[in-house]
Amino acid sequence: MRMLTWKYASPQYFYPLAGKMIPWFAALAVLFGVSGLWLGFFVAPTDAQQGEGYRIIFIHVGASWMSMFIYLVMAFWASIGLSFNTRLSSMMASALAPTGAMFAFLSLWTGALWGKPMWGTWWVWDARLTSELILLFLYLGFIALQAAIDEPRRADKAGAILALVGVVNVPIIYFSVKWWNTLHQGASVSLTQAPSMAKTMLLGMLMMALCFWMYSIAVALARVRAIMLERERNSEWVTQLKEVQS
Amino acid sequence: MNWNSPAEFFAMGGYGFYVWGSFGVTTLALLIEPLLIGKRQSEAVKSLQRELSAKERSQ
Amino acid sequence: MNAFSVLSAVVQRDLLVALRRKSEVLTTLFFFVIVVSLFPLGIGPEMDLLRKIAPGVLWVAALLATMLSLNRLFAADHADGTLEQMALAPVPLGLLVTGKVVAHWLVSGLPLVLIAPLLGLQFDLAPRALTVLMISLLLGTPLLSLIGAIGAALTLGVRGGGVLVSLLTLPLYIPALIFGAGAVEADISGLGAAGHLSLLAALLALAAFFAPWATTAALRIALE
Numbered sequence: 001m002r003m004l005t006w007k008y009a010s011p012q013y014f015y016p017l018a019g020k021m022i023p024w025f026a027a028l029a030v031l032f033g034v035s036g037l038w039l040g041f042f043v044a045p046t047d048a049q050q051g052e053g054y055r056i057i058f059i060h061v062g063a064s065w066m067s068m069f070i071y072l073v074m075a076f077w078a079s080i081g082l083s084f085n086t087r088l089s090s091m092m093a094s095a096l097a098p099t100g101a102m103f104a105f106l107s108l109w110t111g112a113l114w115g116k117p118m119w120g121t122w123w124v125w126d127a128r129l130t131s132e133l134i135l136l137f138l139y140l141g142f143i144a145l146q147a148a149i150d151e152p153r154r155a156d157k158a159g160a161i162l163a164l165v166g167v168v169n170v171p172i173i174y175f176s177v178k179w180w181n182t183l184h185q186g187a188s189v190s191l192t193q194a195p196s197m198a199k200t201m202l203l204g205m206l207m208m209a210l211c212f213w214m215y216s217i218a219v220a221l222a223r224v225r226a227i228m229l230e231r232e233r234n235s236e237w238v239t240q241l242k243e244v245q246s
Numbered sequence: 247m248n249w250n251s252p253a254e255f256f257a258m259g260g261y262g263f264y265v266w267g268s269f270g271v272t273t274l275a276l277l278i279e280p281l282l283i284g285k286r287q288s289e290a291v292k293s294l295q296r297e298l299s300a301k302e303r304s305q
Numbered sequence: 306m307n308a309f310s311v312l313s314a315v316v317q318r319d320l321l322v323a324l325r326r327k328s329e330v331l332t333t334l335f336f337f338v339i340v341v342s343l344f345p346l347g348i349g350p351e352m353d354l355l356r357k358i359a360p361g362v363l364w365v366a367a368l369l370a371t372m373l374s375l376n377r378l379f380a381a382d383h384a385d386g387t388l389e390q391m392a393l394a395p396v397p398l399g400l401l402v403t404g405k406v407v408a409h410w411l412v413s414g415l416p417l418v419l420i421a422p423l424l425g426l427q428f429d430l431a432p433r434a435l436t437v438l439m440i441s442l443l444l445g446t447p448l449l450s451l452i453g454a455i456g457a458a459l460t461l462g463v464r465g466g467g468v469l470v471s472l473l474t475l476p477l478y479i480p481a482l483i484f485g486a487g488a489v490e491a492d493i494s495g496l497g498a499a500g501h502l503s504l505l506a507a508l509l510a511l512a513a514f515f516a517p518w519a520t521t522a523a524l525r526i527a528l529e
Contacts, residue, residue, distance in 0.1 A: 041255075042248060052259035056268045063272070102275055110268040117264050137476040144472050148463045157526040158459045162473060165455055165519055169477050172508070176480035179504075180487060215276060222283045229290035233297065244294045 009088055011228045012237040018221040025218035029211050036207030044200045053117045057201075060110040062209035063103045064128070066216055067135060068170075070100035074142075075167040078160035088224075090156035091231065093163065094146055095224035099216050101139035107132050127181040131174045138166045152231050311396050315404025316411070322381070323412045329377060333413045334420065337370040341424045352429045359428035360438065360489035367417050367442060367485075368478050371449040372471050374413040378405060378457040379524070392528050399521045406447075406454045406517065414446030430493075437492040437502075444505045445485040451509075451516035452477050458523035480508060 040058040047054040074096040081090030111129050112122045123129070142162055149155035232238050239245075249255040258265040323330055344362045345355055382388040382405075391401045421442050422435040430438065456474035460466035488501035 044248075046248060046259065051261060053261035053264055055258070055261075055265050059268060059272050099279065102279060106272050106275055109271055113264045113268045117261055134476050134479060137472075141473045141476060144469055145459060145463075148460070148465055148469055154526055154529065158523065161455070161519055161523050161526070162459060165477065168515065169480075172480050173476075176483040176504075180483045219279055219283060222280065222287065226283060226287040226290050229287070229294060233290075233294060238294060239298055241294075243291050244298060 009086055011088055011091070011232055012235075014088055015225055015228050015237075015241075018225050022218050022221050025214045025221070029214035029218060032207050032211035032214060036204055036211050039200055039204035039207055044204050045198055047201075050118060053114065054201075056110050056114040058204050058208045060107060060114060061205050062212045063107040063110060064132060065209055066212045067100055067104035067107050067132065067139075069213075070096050070103065070216060071135060071139070071163075071170070072167065074100060075160075075163040078156075078163040081156055082160035082164075087153075087156075087231075090153075090160065091224050091227045092220065093159065094156070095220045095227055096216075097139055097143050097146070098223070099219050101136060101143065103212065103216075104132055104136040104139055108136065125181065127174070127178040130177045130181070134173050134177070135170070138170070142166070308400055311400050312404045312407070315401050316408045319405055319408030320411060323408070329374075330412050330416070333370050333374045334416050336373055337366050337417055338420065338424065340366040340369060342427070345427070355428045356430065356493070359425060359430050360434075360486040360493070362428070363421055363424060363438065363489075364441075364445070364482050364486040367421070367446065368449065368475065368482060370417060371413060371446065371453055372474060372478075374409070375453040375457045375470050375474070376467055378409050378454055379461050380457075383461055383527070388524065389528055392525065398524065399517045402454065402458075402520050402524065403517045406450050406520075409454070410447045410450040414450055417446055418442040430489075434489055434493050437498045438489045440502060441485040441488040441498070441505060444502065444509055445481050448481050448505070448509045448512050449478060451512040452481075454520045455516055455523060458520045458527060461524070461527040481505065484508065 036058065040055055044055070044058075046052055074093045077089045077096070078093035080086060081088075081093060108129065111132070115124055115129075116122050142159055145162055146155045146159045149158060229238060256262055256266070341362055344358065348354060348358070379388060382391070392398055394401070418439055421438055425435045425438050453470075453474050456470045456477075459473060460470045463469060484501045484505040488498040488505065491501055492498040
């Protein structure tokens with residue numbers, strides 16, 4: 001088992017494995033997505049207070065969860081790469097960052113579109129939205145730092161330290177924003193605390209979140225493959241690849 | 247069933263703009279990202295092929 | 306040599322270097338003063354409004370001024386190879402880094418604390434609020450130097466480092482901003498600033514423990 005893990009921890013073996021895994025995760029994403037959308041639009045009843053507008057939460061909640069979860073996973077892989085000097089883990093962290101940033105953006109976008117009819121404004125300095133914005137900044141900082149460093153190993157390590165510092169800071173930031181928000185009498189309506197959440201609503205939300213999860217895995221694997229080719233261009237196994245040979 | 251007609255479905259009880267604005271942009275983002283990665287992958291492969299053929303020619 | 310004498314030696318050396326380049330130190334200070342003075346011009350001279358925005362304006366200006374000075378923290382020592390000698394020295398690099406951060410705060414943080422009440426007067430802050438402002442900056446600016454050191458070390462020798470360091474550190478400064486400006490606001494509105502200030506002190510203690518460690522790791526990566 002241990003040998004097997006080590007084997008697939010090297011880019012040479014992981015590249016074809018990832019290629020085989022991508023279609024499965026993509027198919028799962030489509031499956032969960034279709035069932036989530038069907039539950040969300042055709043089964044879940046109209047909300048008593050928010051009318052049909054509440055249906056935005058089916059993607060908003062999933063996108064917010066993914067944006068936070070991906071940051072943790074990214075920091076995890078980055079720290080593994082930093083402490084065990086495994087190239088693949090660091091590449092995985094770089095591959096996850098753009099997807100995480102995208103979900104943070106989508107969470108803000110859908111939050112704004114939900115806020116306009118419900119709160120009457122596009123943007124409210126609500127604790128959740130504000131923290132999400134800061135999370136987006138943290139993602140952008142990570143991406144910008146890695147993009148600015150030419151030498152890949154240094155980019156990996158510097159990014160890892162930034163991600164770890166960010167992980168330590170995220171709870172502090174969230175707590176401070178929440179504190180700031182309550183002191184300034186912020187909006188008290190929350191997107192996820194819709195009163196009397198019907199079971200089908202919850203299930204639809206869960207399905208959409210699973211769809212985003214599977215999508216993120218598929219996309220991260222696809223991106224990590226591209227990164228491997230770019231980084232390992234001088235190694236033997238890359239030149240032996242079928243797609244490169246033809 | 248929540249909807250009696252397609253028009254009602256698209257109107258979303260008056261929230262059509264907000265609901266479809268959210269779902270539309272999300273769908274678009276989830277479609278564009280894989281396309282961009284596909285492009286990045288094929289560019290990486292192409293540049294590797296160029297490098298390989300240049301090496302062969304020089305030998 | 307014990308730890309304290311190493312620390313004071315580094316601080317003394319950096320202060321001496323800073324004294325030779327007075328203009329750089331003064332630039333940071335002037336930047337702070339000018340940014341703060343621009344706000345009334347942009348917003349209008351109503352004293353009620355100015356009193357309300359004063360804590361936020363002063364704190365945001367302090368954030369920006371500290372950030373401007375971050376590039377100096379390691380850049381000169383990196384350019385002339387001193388930093389590499391420090392990394393090879395028999396004393397722990399973390400100690401030297403702490404010394405440099407302390408010197409950075411003395412040069413670019415402390416002057417902000419001292420001049421802040423003067424600027425607070427322009428915004429018609431009450432004497433008590435001015436005291437709270439000073440205390441909050443006294444606790445907050447070392448925190449900014451400590452966190453900023455991580456960003457400065459990460460972007461050392463990286464192209465576009467000056468802009469990049471702001472992108473990296475400003476989001477991390479947000480808790481300091483919230484509790485620092487919040488302390489002054491809480492005092493003005495009669496809620497009492499003790500809660501905010503103790504949280505700020507807790508953050509400072511946390512950063513003093515972790516930030517030099519992260520900065521050292523980032524420096525070692527930059528020097529590889």
